[in-house]
Amino acid sequence: MIIKSIPSLFTVGNLFLGVIAIIMVFNEKPEIAAMMVIIAMLLDGVDGRVARALNAQSEFGKELDSLSDVISFGVAPAFIMYVVAFQDLNTAVAWIITALFPICGALRLARFNVVTKTPSGYFIGLPIPAAGGVLATLALFKNDISVIVLLISTLVLSILMVSTVRYPNFKKIGIPKSAIWVVPIIVVFSLVIGIWFNQYLSKLIFIPLLLYALWGLKKNVDRRIKPRRRKNKHAELSEEQVQSETIA
Numbered sequence: 001m002i003i004k005s006i007p008s009l010f011t012v013g014n015l016f017l018g019v020i021a022i023i024m025v026f027n028e029k030p031e032i033a034a035m036m037v038i039i040a041m042l043l044d045g046v047d048g049r050v051a052r053a054l055n056a057q058s059e060f061g062k063e064l065d066s067l068s069d070v071i072s073f074g075v076a077p078a079f080i081m082y083v084v085a086f087q088d089l090n091t092a093v094a095w096i097i098t099a100l101f102p103i104c105g106a107l108r109l110a111r112f113n114v115v116t117k118t119p120s121g122y123f124i125g126l127p128i129p130a131a132g133g134v135l136a137t138l139a140l141f142k143n144d145i146s147v148i149v150l151l152i153s154t155l156v157l158s159i160l161m162v163s164t165v166r167y168p169n170f171k172k173i174g175i176p177k178s179a180i181w182v183v184p185i186i187v188v189f190s191l192v193i194g195i196w197f198n199q200y201l202s203k204l205i206f207i208p209l210l211l212y213a214l215w216g217l218k219k220n221v222d223r224r225i226k227p228r229r230r231k232n233k234h235a236e237l238s239e240e241q242v243q244s245e246t247i248a
Contacts, residue, residue, distance in 0.1 A: 018072025073132025
């Protein structure tokens with residue numbers, strides 16, 4: 001019974017850090033708040049792997065994971081962005097854009113839980129942990145980026161979560177059962193380093209998260225353009241063939 005509960009401890013840790021992130025941003029510590037979201041991403045990334053390694057997967061764990069994700073990667077990042085950048089905007093606009101992000105995140109998770117058939121190795125829609133990580137760290141650039149850009153970015157991330165854009169799924173990469181004991185050490189080490197170097201590390205982590213979000217968009221555009229190019233090329237070849245036959 002205790003072994004079966006181990007994965008849920010990581011999930012609860014994820015939820016705990018999400019709540020702490022909200023507290024930190026209201027205490028005017030957005031860098032630490034963003035780092036709490038990033039470390040919550042780490043916990044979210046290992047809970048499922050630990051469950052599979054221990055053969056402790058369950059519907060309870062699945063639902064708990066989704067509820068935790070809504071808080072840690074939906075509500076917390078939205079609060080970070082609101083407190084840091086949106087408070088002085090028109091109230092209606094600020095509230096709607098802020099609320100839209102966790103709403104789309106919840107819709108994304110609901111779809112993930114009920115849709116059983118997805119392309120192998122891919123997520124459909126930007127995963128909420130990635131979207132939340134981008135939003136939480138993007139807020140730290142408030143002094144360098146226009147508020148309008150931050151508003152549009154929040155809206156785009158919200159739409160990407162409920163879109164049909166494909167994103168790589170790295171969750172299939174497992175953890176050997178013999179190495180599970182290392183996971184808590186990595187989490188604690190990451191927490192200490194994250195808090196110690198929060199001002200620089202949070203902004204640095206923004207880069208790979210943003211690249212992941214943009215990668216899905218690029219691949220989606222490529223998938224739509226390539227068939228058209230092939231079709232146009234085929235039409236051109238057919239036209240050339242007809243012309244050559246006419247000349248002959």
